[in-house]
Amino acid sequence: MKGYVGKVLFVNLSSGEIRAESVPDAVYEQYLAGVGLGAYFLYQHIPAGADPLGPENMLGLVSGLLTGTPGFMTGRWLAVCKSPLTGGWGDANCGGTLAPAIKQCGYDAIFFTGAAAEPVYLYVDQRRAELRPANHVWGLDAVEAEQILQKENWKAKKPDVAVIGTAGENLSLIAGICNDGGRMAARSGVGAVMGSKRLKAVVLAGVKPIGCQDPATMKKYSKQLAARVRKQNVPGLVRGGLFPLAGRMLSRMKKTAPLDGFMTVMLLKKWGSIMNNGMGATSGDSPIKNWRGSVVDYDASHYRNINPDHIVRRETRKYHCAGCAVGCGGIVDIRDIHGGEFTHTHKPEYETCASFGGLVMNKDLGTILYINELLNRAGMDSISAGGTVAFAIECYENGILTPEMTGGLELSWGNAAAIVELVKRMIARQGIGDLLADGVKAAAAKLGSRSSAYAVHAGGQEPGMHDSRMDPLLGLHFSADPTPGRHTIGSGQYYDILHLWEKVSWAPPGLSHLKDEDYVASEEAGVKSVACSCYKEVLDGAGGCYYAMLMGVNNWDLFKYLEAATGWGKTADEYMEIGKRIQTLRQMFNIKQGIDPWQFKMSSRMIGEPPLQAGPLKGRTVPIDDLMRVHWKTFGWGENTGIPTPETVAGLGLDALQAEGV
Amino acid sequence: MAAKQIPVFDYMICVACGLCDQACPVSCLELSKCDVDAYKKAYPVLAAEQRCIGCAICEKACPVEAIQMADRVA
Numbered sequence: 001m002k003g004y005v006g007k008v009l010f011v012n013l014s015s016g017e018i019r020a021e022s023v024p025d026a027v028y029e030q031y032l033a034g035v036g037l038g039a040y041f042l043y044q045h046i047p048a049g050a051d052p053l054g055p056e057n058m059l060g061l062v063s064g065l066l067t068g069t070p071g072f073m074t075g076r077w078l079a080v081c082k083s084p085l086t087g088g089w090g091d092a093n094c095g096g097t098l099a100p101a102i103k104q105c106g107y108d109a110i111f112f113t114g115a116a117a118e119p120v121y122l123y124v125d126q127r128r129a130e131l132r133p134a135n136h137v138w139g140l141d142a143v144e145a146e147q148i149l150q151k152e153n154w155k156a157k158k159p160d161v162a163v164i165g166t167a168g169e170n171l172s173l174i175a176g177i178c179n180d181g182g183r184m185a186a187r188s189g190v191g192a193v194m195g196s197k198r199l200k201a202v203v204l205a206g207v208k209p210i211g212c213q214d215p216a217t218m219k220k221y222s223k224q225l226a227a228r229v230r231k232q233n234v235p236g237l238v239r240g241g242l243f244p245l246a247g248r249m250l251s252r253m254k255k256t257a258p259l260d261g262f263m264t265v266m267l268l269k270k271w272g273s274i275m276n277n278g279m280g281a282t283s284g285d286s287p288i289k290n291w292r293g294s295v296v297d298y299d300a301s302h303y304r305n306i307n308p309d310h311i312v313r314r315e316t317r318k319y320h321c322a323g324c325a326v327g328c329g330g331i332v333d334i335r336d337i338h339g340g341e342f343t344h345t346h347k348p349e350y351e352t353c354a355s356f357g358g359l360v361m362n363k364d365l366g367t368i369l370y371i372n373e374l375l376n377r378a379g380m381d382s383i384s385a386g387g388t389v390a391f392a393i394e395c396y397e398n399g400i401l402t403p404e405m406t407g408g409l410e411l412s413w414g415n416a417a418a419i420v421e422l423v424k425r426m427i428a429r430q431g432i433g434d435l436l437a438d439g440v441k442a443a444a445a446k447l448g449s450r451s452s453a454y455a456v457h458a459g460g461q462e463p464g465m466h467d468s469r470m471d472p473l474l475g476l477h478f479s480a481d482p483t484p485g486r487h488t489i490g491s492g493q494y495y496d497i498l499h500l501w502e503k504v505s506w507a508p509p510g511l512s513h514l515k516d517e518d519y520v521a522s523e524e525a526g527v528k529s530v531a532c533s534c535y536k537e538v539l540d541g542a543g544g545c546y547y548a549m550l551m552g553v554n555n556w557d558l559f560k561y562l563e564a565a566t567g568w569g570k571t572a573d574e575y576m577e578i579g580k581r582i583q584t585l586r587q588m589f590n591i592k593q594g595i596d597p598w599q600f601k602m603s604s605r606m607i608g609e610p611p612l613q614a615g616p617l618k619g620r621t622v623p624i625d626d627l628m629r630v631h632w633k634t635f636g637w638g639e640n641t642g643i644p645t646p647e648t649v650a651g652l653g654l655d656a657l658q659a660e661g662v
Numbered sequence: 663m664a665a666k667q668i669p670v671f672d673y674m675i676c677v678a679c680g681l682c683d684q685a686c687p688v689s690c691l692e693l694s695k696c697d698v699d700a701y702k703k704a705y706p707v708l709a710a711e712q713r714c715i716g717c718a719i720c721e722k723a724c725p726v727e728a729i730q731m732a733d734r735v736a
Contacts, residue, residue, distance in 0.1 A: 070725035072679065100684050158689040207687035209719060222725035226677045269701055317696045318703040322684045323725070325677040327703050 001211030003065045003565035004033045008041070009107045009129060011122060013197050014055055014114030018129050020107070029568060030653065032541025033065040033108045035091060036582040038080035041111055042089075043589050043657060050593075052084035052189070053171060053196035055115045061102060061162060061177075061202060062109040064543015068100035068210035068323070070218040071561040072225050073548035075099045075322035078540060079162075079190035085173045085384075085439060086460040086600070088590035089482040090188030091540075095321030095329075096180030098204065099543055101160035105129075105206030112197055121201040123153060126208045134200035141165045141377035142178035149203050159205040165379030168195035170429050173438035174384035174462075182346050182376030183329075188461065188483060189439075191379045213567035221560060222325070228555075229325045232265040240309035243275060244300070247282030251616035256518070258510035261497040261552035265326055268547055272328035273350035274308040280350065281358055284470045284616035288358040289413065290390035291456050291467075291605040294615020302363040302414075306353050310365055315347060321545065328547060334373065337366045338420075345373035348382075351487075354465035355386025360393060361413035371423050378427040384439050385426060387462030389419055391440040392432070394454040400447055407431045459600030461485030469608045469620040472518050476529050476627040480642070482586035484600040488546050490532020492518050499552040500531050503559055503572035507531045521626035526634035529627075533635075534579030538562075541582060580635070581652040584644050587637065588658060597642025601628065665716025667731040668708055676728035678703040685723035690714040 006025070011018050023037070031040045038060045050056035059081040066074035077099035083090025102110065105124045112122075119138040120131045137145040142165035153159045160179060167175035168191030175191030176184040212218060267275040280286030281295045281303040288298045295303075311332060319329030330347035348368055352375075356368045375382045395401040396411035403410070407425075409418045409432070425433025436443050440462060444455035456462065458478045464487025468475025474491035481489050500507040508524055518525075539549050539558060548556045559572045590597065601624060604610075608621035633639040636648030649655050669682070669691070678698075683691040683706055692709035696702045708714060711734075721729040 068681070068684070070681070070723070072725060097680070097684055100681075104684075154689075156688045157686070209685065209722070219725050219727060223727070226675075226726045229677065315702060318678070318701055320678055320680050320693075320704070323679050323681050325679055327678060327701070330702075 001213070002028070002567065003069050003212045004028050005103050005106055005108045007107050008037070008109045008111060009124070011110065011112045011129070011131070012114045013112055013116040013120065013131070013199060016131055018131070023108070028065065030578065031582060032538065032578060034062050034543050035078055035080065035537060035540035036578065037109050038062045038078065038091065039582055039585045039589065042080055042082070043585055043592070045113070046082050048592050048594065050082055052082045052087065052193060055113065057082050057193055058111055058113050059190070059193045059197065060109050060111045063099045063102040065541060066561055066565055067543035068103050069212040069565050070215055070222050071565060072222045072323055072325045073545040073556060074543045074561070075324060076543045076545055077102060077185070079177050079185040081188070081190055081193045082593060083188040083483070084192050085189040086484060088459070088593055088595045089586045090190060091483055092176055092185035092187040092190045093488070093540065094177070094179060094183055094185035095545065096183040097322045098160045098162055098179040100210060100322050101204040101206065103210050104208050105204050106208050110202065112199060115196060116198040119198045119200050121149060121199065121203055123203045124206065126206040137200055138169065139166065142379045143181050143377050145201060146178070146181065149201050153203050153205055155205070157205050157207050159203045161201055161203050163201040164191045164194045165377055167378040167380040167427055168192060170437065171195050172380060172426070172429070173442060174381045174388070176379050176381050178376065178379050182373070184376060184379060184381070186381035186383070187486065212565040214564045217564040218561060221557070221564065225556065226325050228262070229265055232262065232269065234266045234270045240271065240278070240307045241304070243277070243279035243308070244282045244303060247279035250283045254514060255512055256492070256496065256515050257512035258496040258499065261550050262555045264547065264550055268326050268328040271308040271312055272330060272347055274311055274348065274353055276350045277306045277308050277353050277357070278303040280354060280465070285466050286354045286358045287465060287467050289361055290359060290394050290454060294612055294617065296614045298358040298361060302361070303358070305363045305365050306357050306368065311347060316344065319346065324545065326547065332369065334369050338370045342373045345369060346376060348372040351465050352382040352386070355383050356419070359386050359390045359465065360419055362416055362419060363414060364416040367416040367420055371420060374423055374427065380427060383464055384462040385423060387456060388426070388436050388440050388443065389422055391443065391454050391456065392422065392436055395447060395451050400451045401432070405432055456603045456605055457485060458602040458606070459484035463487065463602065463606060467617060468602060468606045468622055469612065469617040472622040472627060473525060473529050475602055475606060475622045475624055476631055477532065478602045478606065479600055479624055480597070480628050480631050481533065482583070482590050489536045490529055492528070494532055494550065495528045497550055497552050498532070498535060499554040500535060503553050504531065504576055505573050519620070519623065521623045521630050523630060525627060526630035529631045530634045531576070533583050534576045537579035537582035538575050541578065581654065584635070584648060584652055585654055585657070587642070587644055588649070588654065591643050665714045666734060667716045667718070668711060668714050668734050669720050669729045670732045671706055672728045672730070673698045673705055675726050676705055677726060678705045679725060680706070681723045681725060682706050682720035682729060685719050687717065687719060688713045688715055691720060
């Protein structure tokens, strides 16, 4: 074995037909597994103009090439489909234990088409795959349904379960797919697609070992990494309350320079992603007050309440994705919140703390923890949900939403009780919640054009909680990635941390430079953004973790791991070419589905039009049109259209697929 | 029948990645030992010894060779 299994499963939920298909080695050599394998099949199988919530859409659960091997930080799976939120390529990434479980059943991916007449779940192990009735768990939240299905199907190995909550059942366009008691593949509306197929869950109980070409070498690399991770610890004196100070210092620096990403390990070990809670506010990274405010509004009297130490104190244990040496997750006790409705929740990510913190001007940590669990159980994306609540508050402030329309809810900034109630109504699609359950773009379309100024999104998807006005290349990826609004693809800061120039011949070296230079759409900016894009696709093809990516290839060498797993003899440049192929195919998917790449350009506020009048990002505007053009041109796509040129398509060997797929 | 050999964990090497638990075909391991380090990482233990079949799949799956199969103590 070379890390991958070499087989995928197709399930037609309309007819009930289930068939396994072998995949030639050459496909893996061109697309890896994970997102690449997903793009390879979805491009061919989803017809142009397919209704994302119709039977023609294909939903895939895909596992990474390195997942389950001794390669650390490779336990990620993706849900892939045509997104009902953007109309283009949709994917969502999640950890936990599900990713290796797919391969332990003997498949690299499971693809669903059609729609079942009644709710069903798919049971799979290494010997069989069958559809079973799911009426008894339909209507339950993701945690309850997972526990029941796990218990029912636990023979020898405890099964892993991918499941939708009520948000997915209700076809909320911001619904995700959950596993491990509330982890979520949250983005792109993948949960709505699963709900539209009346597929409640996928239960995986396989026990097949996952092999690779050279496990001894992989273990050697992992042992070296583990030894370094073990020694990487935050000095005891460093407290979460210091981060806002660090953020303030960062915001005042005129220059930026390459960093060693390994220092993030100690922060992730102690706090996880919430290390950015206060620092994001003071540095300008966290969007405030629906992207129109700053730390001047969300000041210390607010952000000190979401100090990461307050959350870590509640931690009863850490939580790891399978194959992770760091362990940034945790389980936190919330028995003292909201009358003890829930005993615990997964430690909220920074994204959730920011989207239900500064974005809506909320300073009540208990509210964030409670909403975190509500959304995890409902299977609703916290980034999109927070963005939509912020939109609703601003609509209320400007008289577009009235007390009659909100059912008496006073949607003012930071009104924690009203925010909780609104989230509950969105989950239940009750009253005003029904209008908001599909995200800001759909809500603005219903409320009229005056509201569109408050609908902050890129191509229909609410952006991650990192401000593009602080890092223009982040804004570029928000706008130019085939899955828009994603903060995990690339940025100027990411580039400086990735150290790709140490492995990839064409990647320009990261150099100390003035921040002002990042606001120019230079040719080098195009090369850096393309490098980030290509590397992210390799990462998602391998099943790698975003935080491993941010350690930098100088510390976590994805290319070496891939070589040890496959023995293909490829160079880093050749793996980056695979990344380029996957990214180009995802863009071709969008073109096939009728997307004009310009329509994914981020909202005016994210661009800085008009610029902020206060705070660390005062006066900043992103030259987004020029950046998109230089990015597309560097990729070998039309400079003014974003459409991959025939030469690029042929050069990447995608012309045969294009002939078949369109 | 109970296995002759069972896994023994070296917590000085183990990083609690959980791949052993994931690989175990009978789910006899559990990530529940939270007193090894100050972070409260959940390290593996043989929670259901009677279910262990001594297959050594966990040992093979461990990326850092923190597991050794050892004779069961009667």
